[in-house]
Amino acid sequence: MSLIYLLPSILEESRSEYQEIKNSIPGGRSFCPVERINHTEEESASLLARGDNLEFIQYLIREKELEGKIQLIYMDPPFYSKASYDAVIKLKSPLVDDSPAIKPTAYDDLWKTGMEEYLRMLCVRFFFIRDLLAEEGCFWVHLDWHVVHYVKILLDEIFGEDRFVNEIIWNYKSGGTGKRNFSRKHDTLLFYGKSKKYYFQPLQEKSYNRGYKPYRFKGVKEYKDELGWYTMVNMKDVWQVDMVGRTSAERTGYATQKPEQLLSRIVESCSRPGDLCADFFGGSGTLAATAEKLGRQWISCDVGGIATASSLKRMSVKKSTFTLLETEADEQSEELKVSLETEPIEFTDKKLVTVTLKGYDLDLRHIPLEGKDREVIKKFRKKDPLQLLEYWSVDFQYDGKIHNPQFSFPKEKDRIEKVCRQIGYNINKISIRAVDVFGNSTLTILQAGV
Numbered sequence: 268m269s270l271i272y273l274l275p276s277i278l279e280e281s282r283s284e285y286q287e288i289k290n291s292i293p294g295g296r297s298f299c300p301v302e303r304i305n306h307t308e309e310e311s312a313s314l315l316a317r318g319d320n321l322e323f324i325q326y327l328i329r330e331k332e333l334e335g336k337i338q339l340i341y342m343d344p345p346f347y348s349k350a351s352y353d354a355v356i357k358l359k360s361p362l363v364d365d366s367p368a369i370k371p372t373a374y375d376d377l378w379k380t381g382m383e384e385y386l387r388m389l390c391v392r393f394f395f396i397r398d399l400l401a402e403e404g405c406f407w408v409h410l411d412w413h414v415v416h417y418v419k420i421l422l423d424e425i426f427g428e429d430r431f432v433n434e435i436i437w438n439y440k441s442g443g444t445g446k447r448n449f450s451r452k453h454d455t456l457l458f459y460g461k462s463k464k465y466y467f468q469p470l471q472e473k474s475y476n477r478g479y480k481p482y483r484f485k486g487v488k489e490y491k492d493e494l495g496w497y498t499m500v501n502m503k504d505v506w507q508v509d510m511v512g513r514t515s516a517e518r519t520g521y522a523t524q525k526p527e528q529l530l531s532r533i534v535e536s537c538s539r540p541g542d543l544c545a546d547f548f549g550g551s552g553t554l555a556a557t558a559e560k561l562g563r564q565w566i567s568c569d570v571g572g573i574a575t576a577s578s579l580k581r582m583s584v585k586k587s588t589f590t591l592l593e594t595e596a597d598e599q600s601e602e603l604k605v606s607l608e609t610e611p612i613e614f615t616d617k618k619l620v621t622v623t624l625k626g627y628d629l630d631l632r633h634i635p636l637e638g639k640d641r642e643v644i645k646k647f648r649k650k651d652p653l654q655l656l657e658y659w660s661v662d663f664q665y666d667g668k669i670h671n672p673q674f675s676f677p678k679e680k681d682r683i684e685k686v687c688r689q690i691g692y693n694i695n696k697i698s699i700r701a702v703d704v705f706g707n708s709t710l711t712i713l714q715a716g717v
């Protein structure tokens with residue numbers, strides 16, 4: 268049956284599913300905080316979660332009481348492209364000579380029963396997103412030609428036609444060309460307000476004068492740069508922003524990573540400093556990174572291990588304060604090998620405590636790789652396994668409940684720190700949490716008794 272006839276049932280069945288979930292007693296796996304990363308004294312509501320976003324949204328509503336509290340929700344879901352996307356991971360070590368970049372699958376955009384299944388997945392989430400938004404809240408969904416036309420119809424029904432604010436065309440240069448079509452060089456973003464009172468701060472952009480010459484109109488401010496004369500005008504709905512370049516400092520290697528410049532426009536125009544901004548298809552954490560830069564609190568969720576490891580590293584490098592959540596974990600089968608040394612400090616009752624990473628035993632069943640890429644991992648596992656880590660952290664005052672590290676070490680410039688020192692007394696239990704490039708995590712607890 269043609270999809271146009273299926274839209275009403277997609278909408279109604281998704282609405283029933285949403286209502287059923289809302290009225291049900293919580294079941295299944297819940298989320299729990301596994302690490303609290305504090306880089307500032309101030310409290311922060313920022314959260315990074317690994318798990319399915321529909322379950323996570325329920326957790327936010329039930330346990331965090333966030334209904335009606337989120338100012339901005341941006342989502343960049345799979346586009347119904349019927350493809351799989353890789354992450355490019357470059358591992359380097361002086362102990363491993365030949366180490367080409369590996370390309371594990373980061374996520375699949377494959378739908379067994381077609382577009383209907385895909386639209387149902389989105390639609391039920393749209394209902395919950397509407398509930399999470401504050402009265403002045405804004406919702407953005409980032410798509411392209413594959414499904415944006417159908418999604419616009421569904422959102423007009425869920426949010427109300429009169430809550431539609433803008434269709435933004437994001438135009439870029441990169442990507443392929445076609446022989447039988449014009450080159451596809453844009454994505455489409457739909458912007459809705461939760462209510463008519465949605466918050467919006469217009470942004471400005473340059474508008475070059477005809478011929479780049481001055482107009483000299485009375486009362487109009489004109490400026491000049493290397494191209495010529497221009498005025499400042501309210502930003503239009505077609506945005507030229509470059510994709511993240513190969514050599515860009517913000518490049519994470521995660522497939523379909525969006526540029527911070529694009530997200531900055533959304534965050535700046537639709538939220539105020541201190542507001543809560545969320546992304547439930549977080550990928551490498553671009554919304555989180557941008558929100559952090561602009562002084563907003565953020566929530567980012569992704570079901571994938573590579574995405575979570577990548578966001579964790581990214582936000583740790585930015586010295587962000589946030590809580591990491593995971594669903595109740597399966598038994599841990601990776602092992603981090605560490606040594607602990609304590610030395611008295613002369614003329615004091617304090618001791619120097621040193622934690623050193625010695626090795627990492629990755630369970631090969633947890634590697635989503637085949638062929639040559641798998642061989643690269645096996646080589647690293649044997650010769651320099653610590654290079655497989657993306658991040659680790661140490662809590663010298665572990666309370667037996669939550670890992671609350673005083674020191675965290677993201678991998679930076681292909682290098683992972685191996686030693687952590689602390690001077691103190693009354694150090695009893697030490698917890699060390701490590702996350703590898705695939706998102707597998709280990710928690711190791713040591714008895715120091717210092």
Ligand SMILES: C[S@@+](CC[C@H](N)C(=O)[O-])C[C@H]1O[C@@H](n2cnc3c(N)ncnc32)[C@H](O)[C@@H]1O
Binds near residue numbers: 343374550554568
């Ligand atoms: C297009 S990517 C997002 C890229 C991101 N905006 C960035 O800049 O890196 C879509 C993401 O949605 C995630 N995803 C798909 N289904 C999900 C689900 N049910 N729950 C949580 N995340 C999901 C995928 O793992 C993938 O990382």
